[in-house]
Amino acid sequence: MSRASLEAAIPPTTPFVLDTSVVLAYLNGSEAASPVAAVVLDDFVRTGRNSATISTVTVTETLVRPFGAGAPALGIAEAFLMHFPNLKVEPVDYAVAREAVRLRAVSSLRTPDALVIATASVHGIPIIVANDDKWLRAIATSGQSATLCHLDSHLPI
Numbered sequence: 001m002s003r004a005s006l007e008a009a010i011p012p013t014t015p016f017v018l019d020t021s022v023v024l025a026y027l028n029g030s031e032a033a034s035p036v037a038a039v040v041l042d043d044f045v046r047t048g049r050n051s052a053t054i055s056t057v058t059v060t061e062t063l064v065r066p067f068g069a070g071a072p073a074l075g076i077a078e079a080f081l082m083h084f085p086n087l088k089v090e091p092v093d094y095a096v097a098r099e100a101v102r103l104r105a106v107s108s109l110r111t112p113d114a115l116v117i118a119t120a121s122v123h124g125i126p127i128i129v130a131n132d133d134k135w136l137r138a139i140a141t142s143g144q145s146a147t148l149c150h151l152d153s154h155l156p157i
Contacts, residue, residue, distance in 0.1 A: 003039060006154040009147075010044060010127055015051045017120040018087075019130035020061040020112070022151060023054065027062070027077060033131050033151040040129055040151075041084070051086045052129075055096070055119040057112045059089060095122045107138040120146045 010016060018040075026037040044050045059081055066073040081089065090096070092115055099118035103109055109117070113132065120128050121144055128135070131151040139148055 002154070002156075006036065006039060006149070009149040009154070010040070010050060010129070012049050014127060015053065015125050016127035016129050016149070017053045017055070017116060017123075017125050017146075018058065019116050019128065019132065019135075020054075020058040021131035022129050023058055023062050023080075025131060025151065027080060032155065035156070036151045036154050037131075041087075045086045046084070048086050051088065053088045053090050053119065053123065053125055054081075055116045056089060056091050057115045057119075061112060090119050090123060092119075103138070103142050103144075106142050109134070109138045113138070117142075117144065117146070120144075 021033070022037050022040065025031045025033040026041050028034060041052075045052045062081060063074070063077055066077040096115060096118045099121050100111065100114035103114040103117055104111065113135065117128060117135070117139065119125070126146055127149055128139070128146050129149045129151065133150075136148050136150065139146060
């Protein structure tokens with residue numbers, strides 16, 4: 001695959017939800033998927049080509065290691081989460097929680113994953129960008145209309 005395949009999977013102006021795996025690959029910078037995550041965030045979101053949404057669950061999962069590492073790492077992660085251009089954090093409200101329960105009932109998703117997918121569903125966001133192999137099957141069997149953009153399928157960039 002290539003950058004062209006990534007651009008085709010995420011058309012300009014189409015909003016998407018980012019899973020924690022994408023945020024962590026971006027912030028870490030040394031994972032196999034980090035170059036693709038950098039294109040998604042720096043070239044698509046930062047520039048305004050696309051808007052992105054993350055769940056408060058992603059905030060929780062993203063901050064675990066930085067809290068343990070101390071102030072510099074925590075400051076970098078929080079600056080990203082709170083100030084990255086064209087990135088919005090959506091709370092887990094009743095509608096998102098209820099949809100996550102429905103997803104869990106029809107799939108083997110863990111609660112955090114179901115909440116991220118439910119965020120896309122409830123807010124009508126058509127694309128989910130993730131790096132988790134289980135999601136394709138879970139999205140297909142749950143009746144979701146969202147499309148999964150799997151980072152590993154677009155390597156190398």
